[in-house]
Amino acid sequence: MADADTQREAVLTAIDRVADRLEDERSYLTELDSAIGDADHGSNLSRGFRAAADEVADSDDDVGEIVKTIGVTLISKVGGASGPLYGGSIMSASQELDDGLTADTSIAFAEAYLQKVLDRGDARVGAKTMVDALTPAVHSYKKSIEVDDLPPLTAFAKAVEAAEAGVAFTVPLRAEKGRASFLGWRSVGHQDPGATSTLFIMEELLATAEQYLEGETDVDAAAPTEPEADPDEIDGGDA
Template sequence: MDTDLALGWLRAAAAAVEQHEPELTALDAAIGDGDHGANLRRGFTAVLAALDALPPDTPVGGVLSRAGTTLISTVGGAAGPLYGSALRTTGAALPAPAADITDLAAALRAGLSAVQKLGGAVPGDKTMVDAFEPAVAALERAAFDGFSLREAAALAAEAAERGARDTVPLEARKGRASYLGPRSVGHQDPGATSTALLFRALARAAGA
């Protein structure tokens, strides 16, 4: 991953969030506050403005870190701190001027750890972690197997989407949805869904 790919990823993510805002809103209305889609759209709109203001020689890590800081400052609820911390930590872990798949997988693993430290969630809790963790694991396997970034990103997106779907039968144990107890069963987690959108955006930016 280089600066151009990082910019392409975040712009593709912003487009995906805008396109899927109604879906994210509907999912969050069922088991949360109903504002996940609008909050993320507002945050990624601000990210786009922040990216346009970056100097052209900004390293890849700086691009992701700026995006993370912007999300923290503009997105309400839990999404801003969680996604913002993930991107800032990922950015801080990436070498300049470019990162290979192994570097990217390790950096995203650090980003996932930041999310888990902040939110206290583990796989199976019906949160964004249920999409994030399998996506990172898929990247790690792809790096070990010598796959291209395009192939690795596609595998990560598929794993994230599968992880999001797999939240449907789970009972939420973290976040607002946990207040519903058994009533949260049967609904796909909005955070896992938006996480899958971000990994699919990475795959698109990588040419998959």
């Protein structure tokens, strides 16, 4: 991918977009969590990700270190189960980005993140948790790149689609983990808040990847010719 400065800029853009999105979705996530949890998912996540974005905003560290700082900040600011699940897993997986952000390291990061969530939460697919969105997304992403040889951006778009399907899959399931499991059959028919916030985060990562990778593709594809009139391409080029 791009040089270290561009990678840093992309990661900072991504965390800022995620923080904005979770602020926008705070009421919705809280509403989902009121049905089957303790009604704090929206406020905990939006507070934590905003604090994480602020913490790294002026950083000139490399991406691995920035992502680690994001994880550590989430651990201290999010609380509940989401602190260790999001923050602890990001912190732990961040070492995969120590050599920078490439297609290969992004797969390694995604796999390490998923594994840490599985270990920490002791959950499996079908337990009505974030694992139901995360697992198909990570599997799809890895397969798209390593087997189908698709560009990372296309692979990420397919991963987001897989996460969407995973979120829908949580609705009819009975919860086996977390506060929702205490509700037993009453948890059936409700969408899992953790799977939903995982999807929102991935959508913002995709939007950031589009901003940076489409620009890169355009620059690569178009030889140094006359500027295009298409505003999308100009935006991409600016990124």
